[in-house]
Amino acid sequence: MTAFVPRTTFPALTSLPRSYYLGHHAAGLAKMKTMLNQIDFVIECRDARIPLTSRNPMFEDLLSGWASGGRERIVVYTKQDLAVEEGRTPSKTNKEILSLLRDRSSARQSLTGAHAMVVGLPNVGKSTLLNALRAGGVKKGKAAHTGAQPGVTRKIGTGVKIIDSENDASASSDVYLLDTPGVFIPYVPDAEAMLKLALSGSVKDTVIPPFTLADYLLFHVNHQNPEVYSNYHQPTNSITDLLSAMAHKIGRLQKGGEVDMDGTAMWMIQRWRNGHLDRFGLDLVNDETVAKYERGGEDERGSSLSQARKAGKEAARQRSRAKKGGAATEG
Numbered sequence: 416m417t418a419f420v421p422r423t424t425f426p427a428l429t430s431l432p433r434s435y436y437l438g439h440h441a442a443g444l445a446k447m448k449t450m451l452n453q454i455d456f457v458i459e460c461r462d463a464r465i466p467l468t469s470r471n472p473m474f475e476d477l478l479s480g481w482a483s484g485g486r487e488r489i490v491v492y493t494k495q496d497l498a499v500e501e502g503r504t505p506s507k508t509n510k511e512i513l514s515l516l517r518d519r520s521s522a523r524q525s526l527t528g529a530h531a532m533v534v535g536l537p538n539v540g541k542s543t544l545l546n547a548l549r550a551g552g553v554k555k556g557k558a559a560h561t562g563a564q565p566g567v568t569r570k571i572g573t574g575v576k577i578i579d580s581e582n583d584a585s586a587s588s589d590v591y592l593l594d595t596p597g598v599f600i601p602y603v604p605d606a607e608a609m610l611k612l613a614l615s616g617s618v619k620d621t622v623i624p625p626f627t628l629a630d631y632l633l634f635h636v637n638h639q640n641p642e643v644y645s646n647y648h649q650p651t652n653s654i655t656d657l658l659s660a661m662a663h664k665i666g667r668l669q670k671g672g673e674v675d676m677d678g679t680a681m682w683m684i685q686r687w688r689n690g691h692l693d694r695f696g697l698d699l700v701n702d703e704t705v706a707k708y709e710r711g712g713e714d715e716r717g718s719s720l721s722q723a724r725k726a727g728k729e730a731a732r733q734r735s736r737a738k739k740g741g742a743a744t745e746g
């Protein structure tokens with residue numbers, strides 16, 4: 416038997432959508448901008464499975480020049496448990512975040528307490544982090560809704576207390592944390608980056624065909640360990656063959672016995688998202704890729720900014736059309 420050889424490249428998908436920038440993303444970002452002067456700490460969440468791709472150039476723009484005079488930007492990599500252990504981007508633990516906030520805010524001595532804001536892509540885990548910091552800091556239950564699809568938090572709420580100086584001997588200032596809606600990258604120049612973002616859950620699952628996403632997942636799984644799907648099929652580069660085998664095994668068949676390809680593809684994707692189909696990241700992180708990413712950052716920021724402006728104008732046009740009697744649609 417010849418040894419299995421995984422595909423070395425994934426086919427270029429020129430017709431793939433490159434954006435998922437919605438009205439509430441633009442509105443959320445605009446509101447964050449107006450609030451920044453009252454904010455002392457920004458906790459920027461990135462996804463540990465895509466530490467490079469989940470960096471949003473819009474936050475670079477939002478925060479440029481902001482972090483001075485004691486203000487601090489803290490980058491946190493979420494979903495660590497779903498990323499492969501070796502090569503994982505180191506991140507602060509919740510305990511370390513709380514301790515940093517406690518120390519820095521106590522040093523500031525503000526009478527009204529310190530104010531932090533959590534930002535990041537849709538579905539990256541902002542509300543989950545807020546709940547965890549609140550549980551760790553003031554031992555209180557959930558304050559923010561979380562969910563498996565992007566867009567659960569649509570508006571900036573009011574701050575929740577995560578450090579209470581009255582009940583915390585090592586804190587001399589209260590700290591409040593503000594949840595914000597996830598903001599997508601207005602324009603993703605690289606089609607493969609769009610696949611990574613969609614696979615990680617930042618894009619609604621209706622935007623990119625699940626079959627394409629499952630194929631991209633298979634491409635990665637085959638580089639990690641094709642044995643993880645040995646219950647269904649021998650190592651293969653054919654997503655059609657693998658999904659057919661899975662569908663027969665789990666009973667995802669339509670009337671007449673035809674395979675429900677999209678349903679099975681979604682099932683496979685969810686298994687990976689829940690950590691049941693191996694745990695690994697999608698970004699190759701080394702000195703070279705980091706340097707390349709930094710070099711590309713400026714271009715990406717430029718195209719995202721112009722795309723965001725276009726989206727802003729279009730949203731304004733839709734609002735004015737709606738006012739004149741037409742119906743506005745989002746998306």
Ligand SMILES: Nc1nc2c(ncn2[C@@H]2O[C@H](COP(=O)(O)OP(=O)(O)OP(=O)(O)O)[C@@H](O)[C@H]2O)c(=O)[nH]1
Nearest residue numbers: 494538539540541542543561562563566567568597
């Ligand atoms: N395995 C794992 N799942 C997580 C982690 N953090 C968040 N999640 C899950 O990811 C999904 C999204 O989490 P949320 O906290 O709602 O994400 P969000 O960034 O607030 O999402 P938006 O409201 O879209 O902006 C939920 O299903 C969470 O349970 C984590 O560290 N590990």
